[in-house]
Amino acid sequence: MLDRAVYHERMGRIQKHLADTGATMAILTPSPAFQYLTGIDYEMRERLVALIVKPAANPLLVVPAFEESDHAAHTWIQDFSPWAEEDDPYGLVAAASGTQAGESAVLMNDAMPLGVFWNLQKAFRGFKSSASITPLISSLRLRKSGEEIALMKRAGKVIDAAMMKAFREARVGMSEVEVRQIVQNEIIQLGATPTFAAVQFGENSARPHHDSGSRLLRKNDLVLMDCGCSIEGYNTDQTRVGVVGEPTEEMERVYDIVLKAEETALEKIRSGLACGAADGIARRIIEDAGYGEEFTHRLGHGIGLEVHEPPYIVRGNPTELLPGMCHSVEPGIYIEGNFGIRIEDLVCITESGVDLLTFSPRDFIEIPI
Numbered sequence: 001m002l003d004r005a006v007y008h009e010r011m012g013r014i015q016k017h018l019a020d021t022g023a024t025m026a027i028l029t030p031s032p033a034f035q036y037l038t039g040i041d042y043e044m045r046e047r048l049v050a051l052i053v054k055p056a057a058n059p060l061l062v063v064p065a066f067e068e069s070d071h072a073a074h075t076w077i078q079d080f081s082p083w084a085e086e087d088d089p090y091g092l093v094a095a096a097s098g099t100q101a102g103e104s105a106v107l108m109n110d111a112m113p114l115g116v117f118w119n120l121q122k123a124f125r126g127f128k129s130s131a132s133i134t135p136l137i138s139s140l141r142l143r144k145s146g147e148e149i150a151l152m153k154r155a156g157k158v159i160d161a162a163m164m165k166a167f168r169e170a171r172v173g174m175s176e177v178e179v180r181q182i183v184q185n186e187i188i189q190l191g192a193t194p195t196f197a198a199v200q201f202g203e204n205s206a207r208p209h210h211d212s213g214s215r216l217l218r219k220n221d222l223v224l225m226d227c228g229c230s231i232e233g234y235n236t237d238q239t240r241v242g243v244v245g246e247p248t249e250e251m252e253r254v255y256d257i258v259l260k261a262e263e264t265a266l267e268k269i270r271s272g273l274a275c276g277a278a279d280g281i282a283r284r285i286i287e288d289a290g291y292g293e294e295f296t297h298r299l300g301h302g303i304g305l306e307v308h309e310p311p312y313i314v315r316g317n318p319t320e321l322l323p324g325m326c327h328s329v330e331p332g333i334y335i336e337g338n339f340g341i342r343i344e345d346l347v348c349i350t351e352s353g354v355d356l357l358t359f360s361p362r363d364f365i366e367i368p369i
Contacts, residue, residue, distance in 0.1 A: 001039040001232065002147050004076045010037055010140065011059055017136055019055040024097050024104040026053040026133050027120065031111035032305040033137040038075045041233050048089040048116065051077075052096050062092055090123035101125035107133035141304060142311065143324030148234055148304065149348050152326065152357050155192055155236035156346065159229050160360045162186035166199070167242050167365050172219060176201055176212035183227050192229040195307060200224045205241075206340035208297055208332065219244050219369055222251060222339040228307055235307045237328055238358045239344035242365030254291070254333050254341050255364050261285040261331040262343045262362070265299065269329065270353050275317035282331040283315070291333045300328040303346060325349045326357065 014037065018026060028034045028051040030044040038051055038061070049071070052060040058079045063071050065082035072080065081096065083089045097104045105128050108117065121127065144152070166182040176199045184194040199212045205224035217223070226239040243251060261282035269278045279299040286295045300313035303326050311319050313327055321327075325348070332342030343362055347354035 001074065001076070006145065006147065007037065007039060007076045011053065013140060014053050014133070014136070015055050017133075018053065018107070021107075022105060023107050023131075024054070024099055024128075026107040027051070027093060027112075028053070028109045028133070029112045029116055031109055032141075032309070033109045033111065033134060035233055035305055036137060036141055038077055039233075040071060040074050042071070044113075048083075048093075048119075050089075050093055050116075052093060054096075060096060062089055062096075064089075088123070090119045093120060094123040097124070103128050105129045107131055109137070110134040138310060141309065142302070143322060144304060144326050144348065145324070149324075149326065149355075149357070151231050151234035152236055152303070152346070152348075155229055155231045155234060156238070156358045158187055158190045158192040158231070159227055159236045159238050160358065161190060162229070163225050163227050163238065163240055164360060166225060167223070167240070167367060170217060170223065170242075170244075170367050172217050172244060172369060174217050176204070176215050176217075179217070179223075179225075180212045183225070187229045192231050195228045195230050195235060197227040198225070200226075200340075202339065203337050206334040206336050206338060208334060208340065208342070217244060217367075220246075220248075222247070222341070223365075223367060224340060224342060226342070226344065233305050235303050235305070236358060237303055237307055237344065237346060238360060239330060239342045240360055240362075240365065241341050241343065242367045244367045245369045246366075247364060250335075251339060251341070252364070254335070254339075257286060257289045257291060258331050258333055258341050258343050259362060262329055262345070265329050265331070266345065266347065266354060266356075269321065269347065269349070271321055271323050271349050271351060273321050275311050275313045275319045275321065276315050278313050278321065279315050279317075282329070286331060286333060294333045294335060295331060296334060297332065300330055302327045321349045323349050323351055 030042040050062045068082045180197045180199040202221040228237040265282040298314035302309040330344030334340035346357035
């Protein structure tokens, strides 16, 4: 968990917003926004877990009584309202508002399940008004602190080690799932949390979001690995490419184009550049090489508590990159039915350029036959 002072500062901004807008309270259910304010990474099922923030009171966590000690161990928040199995947790939330029925102005996070919203609306007997607090929290999350960046760099070192181990140990006859397991096991051994690992052989590499399956590794296959992990909730994401034996001339040509596109973008992306313009730096190189239609996705996405979050490095996005923003740079060329090549790194925008958050060499890796 980050330093308590970080969470106090974040919560202070939310409380100021509530006071400035005249809102009664904010209610957040487990989500990245919830984690941003509490430090708790939790997937809610049928039992309500909710954070209540009021303009001039300590934040309150409403949790099932039998989970209270576990939540308390992972948050800086000290005030809890535990509820027993026979209790109505929604009634507890409504009572915490301190207002008459139908008179609460409530802000909620976009990730709140619809069923939870309906139950809250019933418990409050309607709201005076309700709106989203997600845009405010998203704006706060855009620019990462030094502590957040340090966690992402640690995760980047882990994914470097895990992916390189998988490339070294991959052998003809292994399945995509078997190689994926090497990555995930090494992540765990190194003390991080696996989040995703896409291992794609041969023609499957031409599908940017292919799920690893039973496809067996064969001689002359191209191997694409797109993998991530997290440390204390903060994510990394990296893609590297190898080949079993010698690459074909076409593979080498496409790899060189993608590498040039990525390295040029890494060199030229900087503070003040619009996201759409950043996308164009790499896209023009691929288009000029005749593969524009085979570059089928945006250049990058933001990263932090989520693997994909703003800012999105995509055509038409006028958002200016600013110091502290972290995002991927991942040009790719995908030749359907044959192979695909993508090279991906993470960067943090600085005053003078970018700081790399991933560390593996960008070589076209040769896998022994």
